[in-house]
Amino acid sequence: MTPAAADTIRVGVIGPFSGPYANQGKNFQAGVDAWFALNGRNVGDDEIEVVYRDLPAADPARARALAQELVVSDGVQYLAGVYFTPDALAIAPLLEEADTPLVIFNAATSAITKQSPLIVRTSFTLPQTSAPMAEVARQRGLSRVVTVVSDYGPGADAEKAFSTAFEAAGGQVVEKIRMPLATNDFSPIMQRVRASGADALFAFLPSGPSTLAFARAYNDNGLKEAGVTFLAPGDLTQESDLPALGASVEGFLTTFHYSVAHDSPENKAFVDAARSAIGDPKLLTFPAVGAFDGMRVIAAMIEATGGEQDAAAAVEAVKGMSFESPRGPVTIDAETRSPTQTIYLREVAKAEDGTFFNREIQSFEKTPDLGWQN
Numbered sequence: 001m002t003p004a005a006a007d008t009i010r011v012g013v014i015g016p017f018s019g020p021y022a023n024q025g026k027n028f029q030a031g032v033d034a035w036f037a038l039n040g041r042n043v044g045d046d047e048i049e050v051v052y053r054d055l056p057a058a059d060p061a062r063a064r065a066l067a068q069e070l071v072v073s074d075g076v077q078y079l080a081g082v083y084f085t086p087d088a089l090a091i092a093p094l095l096e097e098a099d100t101p102l103v104i105f106n107a108a109t110s111a112i113t114k115q116s117p118l119i120v121r122t123s124f125t126l127p128q129t130s131a132p133m134a135e136v137a138r139q140r141g142l143s144r145v146v147t148v149v150s151d152y153g154p155g156a157d158a159e160k161a162f163s164t165a166f167e168a169a170g171g172q173v174v175e176k177i178r179m180p181l182a183t184n185d186f187s188p189i190m191q192r193v194r195a196s197g198a199d200a201l202f203a204f205l206p207s208g209p210s211t212l213a214f215a216r217a218y219n220d221n222g223l224k225e226a227g228v229t230f231l232a233p234g235d236l237t238q239e240s241d242l243p244a245l246g247a248s249v250e251g252f253l254t255t256f257h258y259s260v261a262h263d264s265p266e267n268k269a270f271v272d273a274a275r276s277a278i279g280d281p282k283l284l285t286f287p288a289v290g291a292f293d294g295m296r297v298i299a300a301m302i303e304a305t306g307g308e309q310d311a312a313a314a315v316e317a318v319k320g321m322s323f324e325s326p327r328g329p330v331t332i333d334a335e336t337r338s339p340t341q342t343i344y345l346r347e348v349a350k351a352e353d354g355t356f357f358n359r360e361i362q363s364f365e366k367t368p369d370l371g372w373q374n
C-alpha cells in the first residue's frame with residue numbers, strides 16, 4: 001500500500017485582529033499557536049494551516065462575507081474563531097450548504113448553537129457563567145441587586161440567568177438596566193445604581209475597552225465606598241485589564257470558566273506556550289483557552305474524518321468528547337454542543353510580586369449551558 005498523500009487542511013479563523021478589540025483576537029492567535037507548539041500541526045498524514053481574517057468589531061454583514069470568501073476562495077474546510085454573537089448568528093445559515101463546521105472560540109449567547117447543527121462551541125455561555133453568581137450573592141447575604149448589561153444576546157442571557165436564579169433563591173432584582181453596546185460613558189448608570197439603594201450591582205459587557213471603562217466608572221462614582229458590591233461574570237476582570245485596573249478592583253468577585261492562574265500542570269504548559277506566542281505575558285486572557293481547545297476539537301474532527309470534508313461526521317465525532325483543558329475538565333455536551341465545565345468563583349487578589357490575578361475560591365463542577373432549555 002502506498003502511503004496517502006499528505007494534505008493541507010485549511011482552517012479559517014475570524015476574529016478582531018485590529019482596532020479596540022485587537023487583544024482579544026491576539027489571544028485567539030496565541031491559543032492556536034500554543035496548540036501547535038504543544039501538539040504539532042499534523043493530524044495523521046494531514047497538516048493544518050490556519051488562515052486569519054480580521055473583523056474588528058461586531059459586523060454581521062462583513063462576518064458573513066468573510067466566511068463565504070474563506071469557504072469559496074480560500075478553500076477552508078473548517079471555520080472557527082468569532083468573538084461576537086451577532087457575527088456567529090450571521091455565519092450560521094451558510095454552514096450546511098458549505099458542508100463546513102464552525103468551531104466557536106468565544107461568542108457566548110446560548111442560542112447560537114441552535115442555529116445550525118454544524119456549530120460546536122469551546123468557550124462558555126453567559127447563562128452558564130452568570131447563574132452561579134446568584135447563589136454566591138445569596139450566600140453572602142445580598143438581597144437587592146440591580147442588573148446592568150449590554151443590550152444584545154449575551155447581555156440578555158446574563159440578565160435572565162442571574163435574575164431567575166437570584167429570585168428563586170429569595171433575592172430581589174430591583175432594576176434591570178440595558179445599555180447600547182456602544183455605550184462608553186457609564187457615570188449616569190452608576191448614579192442610577194447608587195440611587196436605587198441596592199446592595200449590589202450585577203454587570204455584563206463584552207470584554208474589551210468598555211469593560212475597563214465600566215470597572216473604572218464604578219470606582220469613580222463612589223459605588224465602592226457606598227458599599228454596593230460589584231458582581232459579574234469574569235469578562236469584567238479579564239487578566240489583560242488587571243494591570244490598568246490594579247488595586248481599584250482588588251476583592252471584586254466574578255464567576256467564570258477560566259483564570260490564567262488556574263493551578264494545574266495542563267494550565268502551566270498552556271500559559272507558558274501561549275505567553276511566548278503572544279509576546280507580552282500581561283496580554284494573555286480567556287479567548288486564548290477557547291482557541292486552544294477549539295484547535296483540539298478541530299484536530300479530533302480531522303482525525304475522525306480522515307481529513308475528508310464531511311461536516312456532519314466531523315461534528316458527530318466530537319459530541320460527548322471529554323478532555324482536561326487548561327481551565328479544568330470539559331465535556332462537549334452532545335445535545336448543546338457547548339462545554340459542560342467547572343465554573344469558578346474568583347476574587348481579584350494581589351500576588352507577592354505586586355501583580356493582580358483572579359484567585360479561584362469556589363467551584364461549581366459540571367455546569368452545563370444553563371440557557372439551553374429557554
Ligand code: PHB
Nearest residue numbers: 084085107108206207235
Ligand atoms: C459575545 O458577543 O458573545 C461575547 C463577546 C465578549 C464576551 C462575551 C460574549 O466577553
